[in-house]
Amino acid sequence: MLPEEITGYELDKSVRQQLRTLSKDNAEGVARHLVAAAELLEENPEKALDHAQHAVSRAGRVPAAREALGLVLYRTGEYAEALREFRTARRLSGSDHLLPYMVDCERGLGRYERALELANSPEAQRLPEADNIELAIVVSGVRRDMGQARAAVVGLRLPALQRATTQPWAARLFYAYADALMDLGESDEAREWFVKADEADRDGETDAGDRIDQIDGFELTDLTPEDEDEQDPRLAEIDLSEYGAVQPQRPEATSVEPSETSVDGAANERAVSDDIIESAAPEAESSGERTVPRATFDDGSSRG
Template sequence: MTGKELDRSVHLQLRTLSKENADGVAQHLVMVAALLEADEIDAAMAHAETAVRRAGRVPAAREALGMVAYRSGDFARALGEFRTVRRISGSDHLIPLMVDCERGLGRHERALDLAQSPEAKRLPTQEKVELAIVVSGIRRDLGQTDAALLALQIPQLKKSNQPRLAYAYADTLLGLGRADEAREWFQRAADADTDYETDAVERLEELDGVVPTDLLGGADEEDEEIEDSE
C-alpha cells in the first residue's frame, strides 16, 4: 500500500498537510478501505483513528472513521463524524448515511426530517437512490409498509442499473403479500446485479421453492455414516 491508490480528490485534500504526513495518512486511508472490504473492522478502526489523529481537519480522514464506526454499528460515533465531514467540507453527500444513523439510534422522526430537508432534495442521483432505500426502511420500521413502497417509487426505479433499489422494492412488495410482483422485481435486481451487491438470486430460488444442495456437506455426512457402520 503506497497511498497512491486513493482518488485524486482525496489527494487534493491531503495537500494541506506536509508531504511526509500526507503520505502516511494516505497509506492509512488505503488500509481502512482494504480492511473494511475484508470485514476486519477492528483493524480498520485502528488505521482510521490514526489517520484522524494525524489529519483531523481532512474530510476524507473523518469520513473513513465514520464509515468504520457505521459498519461496526456505533451509530452515534458515525453520525458525529459524518456531521464533522459535512461541516468542514460543505458537502451533503453523506446525508443518506446520516439518516440511517438516526434510524439506527431509534430517532425515526429526526431521520425523516433530515431526509426531507432542502439539502437532501438537491442530492445527486445515486445519493437520492440510497436515501430512498433508507427512508423506505424507516417506514417499514414504523409499520407503514404502503408508505415504504411509495418511498421507493422514484424515477430511478425505472432504470435497469439500480439493483439495490429494485431489490428493496421487491422485498417491500413481498412484505405486502404481493409475491408475484415481488418475484418480477427480484428478477430485475438479479439481472442488474453484476457486482453481486444483493442476494436477489437466492431470494428468487426461495420464492420458487428451490432448496440448495450442499454437495460437500452431503459427502461428509456419508463419510461419517460409513465410519459409524465400520
Template structure:
C-alpha cells in the same frame, strides 16, 4: 497498527491526496497509508478498518477526508452516534451535501426514523445528484419500515428510477428493497417478480437477490460438508466446526 509493505499511500484518490498536501510530507504519507487500509478492509474486516481510521483521525483530525473515512468506518461497525458526529464534522469542513443520506441512515441506526424522514424532506435532498437521491429514497423507505408503515415504504420506493429499464449502479439495490418491502407486506407474487428484476441488474453481486428468489421458488441449498458429516457414525446430522453465530442484519442499513 502495522501497515503492509505493499501499501504506499499512493493508492488513494487524487482529491484526497490533494487534501493531504496541507500536512507535512511524512505525516501526509502516514495518513494516506492508514486511509488506504480503511478502504481495503472496510467490507471484509470493518473492525480492522475502524482501527486504522482512528489512527488517521489521531494524526489529521482537521482533514475532511479523514473525518469522512472515520465516519464510514464507524458506520460499518454500527457505531452510529460516532459515525454521525464524524459525518457532520466532514460536512462542516466541505459544505457539501453528499453525506446527507448516510447521515439520515445513522439516525435510523440510532432508533430515530422520524428524524431520518425529516431529513428526507429537507432542501438538501434537492442538491444531491441522482445516485444520492436514490440513496435518500432507500433510507426513507427503510425509516417507514422501521415505523411499521409497510405500504408507505412501498410507495416511497415507487419512482421513475424503479420503473426504468436502464441499469444504473443503484438499480439492483432499489429493486431489491422494493421486492423486500413487497414480501414483508405479503405480496409474494409481486415480490418474486422484483427479486428476479434485481437479479438481472445485479452484475457485481451486491445483493443476495438470487438467494431470495431461489427461496421463494422453494429451492433448497444442501451443504455438502454437513451432509458428509451426517453420514459419519456417532454424531448424525452434526457438522464439525459448526457455530451458533448469528448473521448480521445486512438489510437495514
C-alpha cells in the same frame, strides 16, 4: 503496521487533493492509513477502525479522514459515533453527500422522526440522483421499521425505478423495492424485481438470487450430522448428494444369500428411505433484510 504494497495513490484524486494541506510525509502516511482502512473494512473491521483513527489523529481537519472514520463506525453499528463523524465531515467539506448515511444512523438509533426530518430537509432535496436514490432506499427502510409497509413501497416508485438498467445504483434500488413488496405480502411482484436486481447486480452486492430461490421454494439442507459417529445408519442407504448433503462412505458389502425375509426387509427399507427424503424437502421462507449504503472512501457520490 502498514503493508508495504499500500502506497496511498490508490485513493481517489479528489481525496488526495484534500491531503495537500498536510506536509508531504504526513499526507503520504494518512493516505496509506485511509487505503488500509478501506481494504480491511469487510474482513477485519477492528483493524480498519484502528487505521481510520490513526488517519484522524494525523489529519483531523481533513474531511476525507473524518468521513472514513464515520464509515467504519457506521459499518460496525456504532451509529452515534458515526453520526458525529459524518456531521464533522459535512461541516468541513460543505458537501451534503453524507446525508443518506446520517439518516440511516438516525434510523439505527431508533430515532425515526428525526431521520425523516433530516431526509426532508432542503439540503436533501438538492442531492444528485445517485445520492437521492440512496436516500430513498434508507427512507423506505425507516417506513418499514415504523410499520408503514405501503409507504415504504410508494417511496421507492421513483422515475429512476422504471428506467434503471445497469447503473451502479440499479441493483440496490431494484432489491430494495422487491424487499419492500415482500413486506407488503406481494411475493409474485417482488420476485420480478428480485430477478431484475439479480440481473443488474454485476458485483454481487445483493443476495437477490437467494431470495428468488426462497420464493420458489428451493433451499438446500445439509443432512449430514456434525458427529459422524451419530449418523443415522438409515441414511447410508440413500444417495443424499442431490439434497445438499455429502454422501457418506460405505464399506464394501459382502455377498449374502437371499432369505425368505429379504423382500419384506427391502420394502421396509424403501419406506424408511421415502420418509427421510420427504422430511428433507425444503420449505420456502422469506426474510427481510435491512439495506444499507455501501461504504466508500471516495468523496464523490457513487454508492451503487
